[in-house]
Amino acid sequence: MSPTRTTLCLALASLATFAHGASARIDVIPMPAQVTESGEGFAVGAQTPIVVDAGDAQARHSAEVLASLMARTRHLDLKVQQAPATGAAIVLKRDAAAPVADVEGYALDVTTKGMVVTARDEAGLFYGAMTAWQLMTPAQGEGDVRVPAVHIRDEPRFRWRGFMLDSARHFWTTDEVRTVIDQMAQHKLNVLHWHLTDDQGWRIEIKKYPELTRIGAWRTPPGAGQNGEPQRYGGFYTQDEIRAIVAYAADRHITVVPEIDMPGHAQAAVASYPELGVTGKRPPVSVDWGVNPYLYNVDDHTIRFLEDVLDEVMALFPSTYIHVGGDEAVKDQWQASAAVQARMRELKLKDENAMQSWFIEQMGQYLAAHGRRLVGWDEVLEGGVPPSATVMSWRGTQGAISAAKLGHDVVLSPAPQLYLDHLQSDREDETTGRMPPMTLESYYGFEAVPKELDASQAKHVLGMQANLWTEHMPTMRHVEHAMFPRMDALAEAAWSPVAVRDWHGFLGRLPAQLARYRAQDIGYADSAFAANIEVDRNAAIARGEANVTLSNQAGYGALHYTTDGTTPAAASPVYAKPFMVTLPATVKAVALAADGAPLAEARQRALDLPSLRTRGTAEMVNCPGSDFGLRVQPxxxxxxxxxxxxxxxxxxxxxxxxxxxxxxAGIRVDAARLPRNYALAHDAKLVVAHKGGTPQGELVVRMDSCKGKTLATLPLPAGGTDRFTLKGALATQAGVHDLCLVFTSPVTGPLYGIGSATLVPAGTAP
Structure with a gap:
């Protein structure tokens, strides 16, 4: 960050508290650095033009994006025309004297005469246009809109505001990638880190090595051709498609940083060209998530291959930064290879970590010779970080701290704090992802500058980035559910000065943004606002009535409820304290914003004896010994x-x-047979084996602990459908006890998941 920029940021931050305190709320995300309000505002209608200077193609592009968004989200067709304006208008103008110092900064002023956005550069003008769009879409509605009289001076806190999209594990069409880019632009994010190669797929056309996409872009799923799995899965981007996506992103002031993973996560490449690997044998393109063992070898041929790949990558991506991965490179194959060990002795390297450092340094030098800079995950610190490297810290924040203290630029991208593949909640109706949940509030509260860094070291923090690994995100709806609205929290943490960030203010601005998502058919998650309907199950079973408590994760919105089966609305009772219902009953609840708009879909809970005796998949907990959790599909x-x-x-x-x-007297378990497609590397030794009495195994129910008294043994089906129900008698007991439900199937076979488990009383059919 330049001294000029630092001074201006501090000045804007110091003004922010007074400015925002004197203003009404504006529904803009991320919150601008400085906002004041005065005057009567400006009415925007179909006759309001968007005016740009003649010959300014960049301004015209921003104006056309703004007009397109208004037509789509407000159904208001605004025409773009050249200056001068003959009446009230929305003016977008580049001006070297604009009252901002940063190229991404802008000024926006609204008076009764119109709205004027000025910026010194086209990026700032574009971001000003995005703020103008948000000001004109304050809530659900169509047509004319009144914009408050505001005066905004704004620029970003960080210059790296990133999002990583994994296209290797699951492949996204070019239109789907453009959807992601559009949303990044609306949120003022400016770096798309595009993960293009991994064990499960090679997604970028390299003309010199066609086998990378002929073979490496396709995998044969477990159970191919059965239960909805395709015969093969994959795809790749042609070079023309990549050029088009890079240009589309550049038009929205987003730099695409490609990632070509090395020396690990190389199985798809080795499957394509076995001589690139250590063993010389051709593996399949992996169907296993996790850490696979295949590394590139370290001979001159492989180094030249990767340089050739980087040549074509650099020709496609003008980004200064090229990401080379460097993560999770399990060194077993290198340790077992006489050729690799000989190479280490030749290079006088002390161990395999130093070998990886040498390997990455070759790539760093090659990129530097072509005017580019290497970015790598924080494992590149092991064995000595190459001098030119920028470090992306994912294993917590320590990698960033260490690298910044060594004088390296860093990007904060820690797991789990900024990993979008983590669930947003532990709700029963949540979709797939890793555990524990990373909530909307936890994203909002993330601070990218570690407190361990002094002022000079903190200058090496380029910014922050959220990562979306897609092992468990097989459709774009999964991706959108994981991204939004957590991307809003990320955007504000990356753009807005610390002084103006306010969780409750953010929540107040979010309903308008959710309406913008709906207008654009973005499948955002409502997990933060969804009503939780809680009861003491056992007390309700004993008394025949339930004491109901309502809440939601964000603690925001008025919770309205019904107990008669109707859908709750603004006229329904407002929750103020726990209330009693007599069994059986159905409680429905919804959180409403101040204008009465729903913040989430209404949720319901049946309160009857069968439901109270049932635990869903998310209501059960891990058996003692491991806190690992993953939510997956069949x-x-x-x-x-x-x-x-x-x-x-x-x-x-x-x-x-x-x-x-x-x-x-009995138990009923709805279960599913799941593929055990997980590469665990050295952690495989942690897998617990439970010995069974049959070749396919059983579900054993034990009381109090997993070594307690056996209450039931339910044989698992040998074949047939992968979703099934197990039923059986349960040894008679009394009182309240934990039940351990353990699958004794062999660890070389499938996994089993429990959808729900229901206790069945005597005299009732299971």
Whole structure:
């Protein structure tokens, strides 16, 4: 960050508290650095033109994007015309004297005469246009709109405001990638980190090496051709398609940073050209998520291959930065290879970590010779970081701290804090992803500058980035659910000065943004606002009535509810304190914004004895010994978002907590057979094996602990459908006990997931 920019940021931050405190709320995300309000505002209608200077193609492009957004989200057709304006207008103008110092900064002024956006550069003008669009879409509605009289001076806190899209694990069409780019632009994010190669697929056409896409872009799923899985899965981007996407992003002031992973995550490349690997044998393109063992070898031929690849990559991507991965390179193959060990001795390297550092340095030098800079995950610090490297810290924040102290530029992208593949909630109706959940509030509260850095070291923090790994995101609807609205929280943390960030203010501005998503058919998650309907199950079973508590994750919105089966609305009772209902009953609840618009879909809960005796997949907990959690679907390449199952790949066992067993004579378990497609590398030794009595195994129900008294043994089906129901008698017990439900199937076979488990009373058919 330049001294001029630093001074202006501090000045804007110091003004922000007074300016925002004196203003009414404007529904803009990310929040501008400085906002004041005065005057009567400006009415925008179909006759309001968007005016740009003659011959300014960049301004005209921003104006056309603004007009397109208004037509799509407000159904208001605004015409773009050349200056001068003959009346009230929206003016977009580049001006070297604009009252901002940064190329991404802008000024926006609204008076009764119109709206004027000025900026010194085209990027700032574009971002000003995005703010203008948000000002003109304050809530649901169509047609004319009144914009408040505001005066905005704005620029970003960080120059790297990133989002990583993984196209290797699941392949996204070019239109889907453009959808992501459009949303990034609206959120003022400016770096698309595009993950294009991995063990599960090579997605970029390299003309010198056609096998990379003929072979490496396709995999044969587990259970191919069965249960909805395709015979093969994959795809790749031609060079023409990549050029078009890079140009589309550039038009929206987004730099696309490609990632070509090395020396690990190389199985798709080795499947294409076995001589690139260590063993010389051709593996399949991997169907296993996780950490696979295949590394590039370290001979001159492989180095030249990767340089050739980088030549074509650099020709496609004008980005200064090229990402080379460097993560999760398990060194077993290098350790076992006589050729690699000889190469290490030749280079006088002390160990395999130093070998990786040498390998990455070759790439760094090659990129530097072509005027580019290497970016790598924080493993590049191991064995000595190449002097030219920029470090992307994903294993927490320590990598960024260490690298910044060594004088390297860093981007904060830690797991799990900024990993969008983590679930947004632990709700029963959540979709797929890793656990624990990373909430909207946790994203909003992330601070990208570690407190361990002093002022000089903090200058090396380029910014922050959220990552969306797509192992468990097989459709764009999964991607959108994971991204939004957490992208709003990321955008504000990356753009807005610390002084103006306010969680409650952010929540107040979010309903308008959710309406913009709906207008654009973006499948955002409503997890933060969805109503939680909680009862004490066992007390309700004993008394025949339930004490109901309502809440939602964000603690925002008025919760309205019904108990008669009707859908709640603004006229329904407002929740103020817990209330009683007599069983059986159905409680429905919804959170409404101040204008009465729903913040989430209404949720409902049946309160009857069968439901109270049932635990869903998310209501059960891990068996003791491992806190790993993952929510998955029955097939890796599912085309729908349901059903899904919470599993622990290290221990195929779940706990049904606090089961009231008085009068219970049986159990019914809805379950699914799932592929065990997880490469665990050195962690494979942590997988717990439970010995079974049959070749396919059983579901064993034990009381109090996983070593407790056996209450039931339910044989697993040997074949047939992968979704099934197990039923059986449960040994008679009394009182409240935890139940351990453990699958004794071999660890070389499939995993099993529990969709729900229901206790069945005596005299009732299971």
């Amino acid at each position: 097939t890796p390449d599912a085309t729908s978002m349901k059903p899904s199952y919470v599993i622990n790949v290290f221990d195929n066992c779940r706990m049904y907590p606090a089961a009231k067993l008085d009068g219970i």
